[in-house]
Amino acid sequence: xxxxxxxxxxxxxxxxxxxxxxxxxxxxxxxxxxxxxxxxxxxxxxxxxxxxxxxxxxxxxxxxxxxxxxxxxxxxxxxxxxxxxxxxxxxxxxxxxxxxxxxxxxxxxxxxxxxxxxxxxxxxxxxxxxxxxxxxxxxxxxxxxxxxxxxxxxxxxxxxxxxxxxxxxxxxxxxxxxxxxxxxxxxxxxxxxxxxxxxxxxxxxxxxxxxxxxxxxxxxxxxxxxxxxxxxxxxxxxxxxxxxxxxxxxxxxxxxxxxxxxxxxxxxxxxxxxxxxxxxxxxxxxxxxxxxxxxxxxxxxxxxxxxxxxxxxxxxxxxxxxxxxxxxxxxxxxxxxxxxxxxx
Amino acid sequence: xxxxxxxxxxxxxxxxxxxxxxxxxxxxxxxxxxxxxxxxxxxxxxxxxxxxxxxxxxxxxxxxxxxxxxxxxxxxxxxxxxxxxxxxxxxxxxxxxxxxxxxxxxxxxxxxxxxxxxxxxxxxxxxxxxxxxxxxxxxxxxxxxxxxxxxxxxxxxxxxxxxxxxxxxxxxxxxxxxxxxxxxxxxxxxxxxxxxxxxxxxxxxxxxxxxxxxxxxxxxxxxxxxxxxxxxxxxxxxxxxxxxxxxxxxxxxxxxxxxxxxxxxxxxxxxxxxxxxxxxxxxxxxxxxxxxxxxxxxxxxxxxxxxxxxxxxxxxxxxxxxxxxxxxxxxxxxxxxxxxxxx
Numbered sequence: 300x301x302x303x304x305x306x307x308x309x310x311x312x313x314x315x316x317x318x319x320x321x322x323x324x325x326x327x328x329x330x331x332x333x334x335x336x337x338x339x340x341x342x343x344x345x346x347x348x349x350x351x352x353x354x355x356x357x358x359x360x361x362x363x364x365x366x367x368x369x370x371x372x373x374x375x376x377x378x379x380x381x382x383x384x385x386x387x388x389x390x391x392x393x394x395x396x397x398x399x400x401x402x403x404x405x406x407x408x409x410x411x412x413x414x415x416x417x418x419x420x421x422x423x424x425x426x427x428x429x430x431x432x433x434x435x436x437x438x439x440x441x442x443x444x445x446x447x448x449x450x451x452x453x454x455x456x457x458x459x460x461x462x463x464x465x466x467x468x469x470x471x472x473x474x475x476x477x478x479x480x481x482x483x484x485x486x487x488x489x490x491x492x493x494x495x496x497x498x499x500x501x502x503x504x505x506x507x508x509x510x511x512x513x514x515x516x517x518x519x520x521x522x523x524x525x526x527x528x529x530x531x532x533x534x535x536x537x538x539x540x541x542x543x544x545x546x547x548x549x550x551x552x553x554x555x556x557x558x559x560x561x562x563x564x565x566x567x568x569x570x571x572x573x574x575x576x577x578x579x580x581x582x583x584x585x586x587x588x589x590x591x592x593x594x595x596x597x598x599x600x601x602x603x604x605x606x607x608x609x610x611x612x613x614x615x616x617x618x619x620x621x622x623x624x625x626x627x628x629x630x631x632x633x634x635x636x637x638x639x640x641x642x643x
Numbered sequence: 644x645x646x647x648x649x650x651x652x653x654x655x656x657x658x659x660x661x662x663x664x665x666x667x668x669x670x671x672x673x674x675x676x677x678x679x680x681x682x683x684x685x686x687x688x689x690x691x692x693x694x695x696x697x698x699x700x701x702x703x704x705x706x707x708x709x710x711x712x713x714x715x716x717x718x719x720x721x722x723x724x725x726x727x728x729x730x731x732x733x734x735x736x737x738x739x740x741x742x743x744x745x746x747x748x749x750x751x752x753x754x755x756x757x758x759x760x761x762x763x764x765x766x767x768x769x770x771x772x773x774x775x776x777x778x779x780x781x782x783x784x785x786x787x788x789x790x791x792x793x794x795x796x797x798x799x800x801x802x803x804x805x806x807x808x809x810x811x812x813x814x815x816x817x818x819x820x821x822x823x824x825x826x827x828x829x830x831x832x833x834x835x836x837x838x839x840x841x842x843x844x845x846x847x848x849x850x851x852x853x854x855x856x857x858x859x860x861x862x863x864x865x866x867x868x869x870x871x872x873x874x875x876x877x878x879x880x881x882x883x884x885x886x887x888x889x890x891x892x893x894x895x896x897x898x899x900x901x902x903x904x905x906x907x908x909x910x911x912x913x914x915x916x917x918x919x920x921x922x923x924x925x926x927x928x929x930x931x932x933x934x935x936x937x938x939x940x941x942x943x944x945x946x947x948x949x950x951x952x953x954x955x956x957x958x959x960x961x962x963x964x965x966x967x968x969x970x971x972x973x974x975x976x977x978x979x980x981x982x983x984x985x986x
Contacts, residue, residue, distance in 0.1 A: 321960050325839060375747065
């Protein structure tokens with residue numbers, strides 16, 4: 300073969316190699332699943348510390364409504380704990396996390412100088428919502444305890460009720476149609492429906508044990524709408540998408556709020572598209588110290604809601620002057636790829 | 644009165660109910676605690692009943708120790724292939740040392756507790772964990788919180804693994820090294836995006852019918868890649884993103900208008916300007932896909948450059964192949980013209 304033929308042959312071999320390489324690259328299924336590891340917790344820089352100070356400075360929220368989502372520390376999912384302070388200085392606690400985080404909540408309350416809880420509200424009796432009240436009841440004065448009228452068998456539940464009994468805290472049961480006030484704030488209970496809890500209890504007896512009974516308790520979580528002047532806020536406990544859908548049918552535009560609690564710790568069980576669309580909140584907060592469901596975060600983001608999660612943002616505070624909301628988070632979310640959430 | 648009676652009956656019912664597992668809430672997340680020693684790793688995996696119901700043979704929504712014992716071999720085989728530890732990049736030997744049903748103390752959730760012992764041939768400097776338990780076959784929404792404890796029992800690393808990220812890398816006593824293997828993957832992603840981009844393929848074909856030398860075309864490809872990188876940087880800085888389909892349609896429209904202009908004016912100029920426009924549009928669209936691949940934020944510029952290098956390689960390859968084919972076609976057409984006495 301003369302040199303020019305070699306050259307032509309080499310050229311065609313190169314063409315074939317390129318075609319093969321491009322084809323292989325196109326068909327190759329790349330595995331991008333490399334987790335970005337995080338160092339052990341407690342790395343807070345100076346900016347974070349400054350915002351922590353702001354969140355826990357009662358003087359900064361004087362005359363404002365302040366809602367604080369506490370970051371509940373620990374190496375298990377610790378549940379919800381939300382402190383609401385009315386503009387006239389009254390305090391309400393919605394849920395309290397697992398029993399183990401009770402002392403941490405007491406510590407947060409101490410930092411804020413809160414010694415009296417005017418209203419404590421438990422959305423449903425699961426451990427990660429009721430457990431911390433035992434420690435809180437021992438350390439702080441609770442004037443009134445609201446919950447569902449349904450007994451439950453867990454150490455967290457019985458421990459809390461025992462602590463409330465020792466302190467003679469009056470307990471009242473709530474359901475749809477009930478309402479109450481905390482200073483300038485008005486609360487209305489939207490769920491569970493009147494008499495529906497009895498059905499839940501019956502269902503529980505039928506199921507005996509296992510997962511389904513827990514789902515029923517979540518379904519019947521207390522859903523409370525709070526109003527302060529022109530702003531509305533919704534706290535839905537652990538309800539799932541089926542219950543969300545029923546509430547949309549029942550209440551429609553009444554569910555249009557400025558702030559929403561992200562139901563069931565931000566899990567995929569909840570926060571359906573229509574729910575988010577109906578609520579159309581400016582801000583939403585999920586209380587989950589370990590896990591996060593990116594699909595759910597994305598759903599809120601798609602509806603231009605700023606979503607925060609305690610796992611990423613630490614302690615979170617929302618304030619309102621009755622017309623405008625403001626959010627302060629202890630930390631910035633830095634774990635997700637930049638641009639993953641467009642409206643943050 | 645009826646309500647009081649109802650509550651009384653209910654309380655009695657609960658009081659006399661057999662002690663079974665109580666569930667705080669239906670959840671599908673688990674926990675893994677890895678205690679790292681010199682040559683070994685002891686792993687405790689906690690999985691909720693909800694993702695283990697395939698082992699609930701009596702279908703009572705709960706998993707007993709007897710059920711676990713009866714299926715221990717099956718569970719062990721499953722776990723061996725779905726929870727893998729690598730010491731210094733080599734697979735560690737696996738053994739299941741414990742399997743039982745528990746109530747997690749803090750949350751009062753019923754869970755299956757699995758204990759494993761992993762052994763490495765040499766002291767473990769680097770540990771890789773590949774977690775694929777139940778993700779692909781039972782519950783894609785499952786998440787697991789993995790904590791790695793060092794020899795002193797201190798948390799050295801923690802990470803949630805899920806369908807998006809199921810690998811964890813830990814370097815004993817030091818920083819995690821620069822992810823070189825990931826860099827190669829990003830370059831492949833660049834090649835893939837170029838090869839699967841119909842606008843780019845059209846553009847490469849259009850370039851190859853230009854009456855210019857191959858070297859000039861390769862320079863045009865370089866302009867395309869540089870503009871792409873600038874587009875991505877612009878996207879990162881401004882937050883503006885061009886949806887990928889729009890970028891592709893823009894590219895197709897651009898190539899079609901260039902082709903039309905060439906037919907009308909028989910003028911081959913402007914291919915570098917066109918390459919810059921096309922590259923810029925692709926860069927604006929590509930930034931998001933690069934970042935969504937899980938690129939570490941601190942290295943994003945390097946990864947973006949490598950991604951566009953991948954696109955450059957692909958475009959260069961496409962141009963070379965098409966140019967060679969076009970040259971053959973041109974030769975044949977030329978020969979035919981000669982045979983027919985034309986030109």
